[in-house]
Amino acid sequence: MTEETLPSGALAPGSPEWAGIVTASKVAAILGVAPEGWESRRSLWLKMRGEVPWDDGQNASAKARGHWLENGVLDWWCDRHRTDRSGFERQVVVTRPDLPWASATPDLVSYRAHVAGEGFCAAEPVVVDAKTSRDDSEWGAAGTDDIPPWYAAQLVWAMHLSGARVGYVALLTQFLDLREYRVEYDQDLASDMVEQCRAFWESLSDPDAMPPVDSSPATWRAERLRHPDVDRDLTVELDVDLASRFVSVRSAQADVRLAESQVREAMGAARLATCRGVTVARRQANGHGSVSLVAVARSIPEEAAA
Numbered sequence: 001m002t003e004e005t006l007p008s009g010a011l012a013p014g015s016p017e018w019a020g021i022v023t024a025s026k027v028a029a030i031l032g033v034a035p036e037g038w039e040s041r042r043s044l045w046l047k048m049r050g051e052v053p054w055d056d057g058q059n060a061s062a063k064a065r066g067h068w069l070e071n072g073v074l075d076w077w078c079d080r081h082r083t084d085r086s087g088f089e090r091q092v093v094v095t096r097p098d099l100p101w102a103s104a105t106p107d108l109v110s111y112r113a114h115v116a117g118e119g120f121c122a123a124e125p126v127v128v129d130a131k132t133s134r135d136d137s138e139w140g141a142a143g144t145d146d147i148p149p150w151y152a153a154q155l156v157w158a159m160h161l162s163g164a165r166v167g168y169v170a171l172l173t174q175f176l177d178l179r180e181y182r183v184e185y186d187q188d189l190a191s192d193m194v195e196q197c198r199a200f201w202e203s204l205s206d207p208d209a210m211p212p213v214d215s216s217p218a219t220w221r222a223e224r225l226r227h228p229d230v231d232r233d234l235t236v237e238l239d240v241d242l243a244s245r246f247v248s249v250r251s252a253q254a255d256v257r258l259a260e261s262q263v264r265e266a267m268g269a270a271r272l273a274t275c276r277g278v279t280v281a282r283r284q285a286n287g288h289g290s291v292s293l294v295a296v297a298r299s300i301p302e303e304a305a306a
Helices: 024-031 041-048 060-080 149-162 187-203 217-226 240-248 253-267
Strands: 002-005 086-090 092-096 099-104 108-117 120-132 166-172 178-184 231-237 270-275 278-285 291-295
Touching: 024 041, 024 149, 024 187, 041 187, 041 217, 060 086, 060 108, 060 120, 060 166, 060 178, 092 149, 099 149, 099 187, 120 149, 149 166, 149 178, 149 187, 217 253, 240 253, 240 270, 240 278, 253 270, 253 278, 253 291
Parallel strands: 120 166, 231 270
Antiparallel strands: 002 092, 086 108, 092 099, 108 120, 166 178, 270 278, 278 291
């Protein structure tokens, strides 16, 4: 393991170097276990390639809450462990020479000193992540490893890169209690994660390896930002099935997002999308850094959809 303290290091979250490597915060999306409000495989792939911006203005409140409360949660955890741990280092970038495309920045790295013989002392690192929650329903009993899978993925990734064999999550609950969760390192799980993340990272160099469109909000937002220009002279012809679904889906939000994202993918920078002579959709700049997709047709004539 190599460590780099993080004031403004090259791998600081948000830096161009950070954007192009696999970090703990990206692992859940790559593995397909991220919750609905997080990145999708598609949106993460586009962002890591630089095709859409990282900050899409989403979850600002949750991000602010985590930012401002993180130090207090860590202080509370450290106070609980003053007698059994020593050396509390915050925001440490951890990397491995054999995984140059990967890094993690656990909120805290702590050590336990063991006297193995006279004059000899070995450090046992643990990684700690601070979390806050407005809904504790997805968290198990304190002291267990029953945590949401997306946070477990982050923690195992940080353990694998840091050499730690135990990780903790310090959770500030909705009732402002501090719950502690303990997760042990799983070598088989970590190895599987590495292989999946390696394949995803290697796919970034191949424009044809883009993950497929899905119904997630993250993919929908990424497709809105993907083609900021509108080529007024360009029209694309949609597949009949896609055109029919786009003009008919109006209720289920996930279905709407999927159809819109697929139409945006098909259109690229085009202004108009047609299907057998029927204008289905129009892209127009909205003045807010993205392009609106306007449904033009309300139905596809039977003879056109046949």
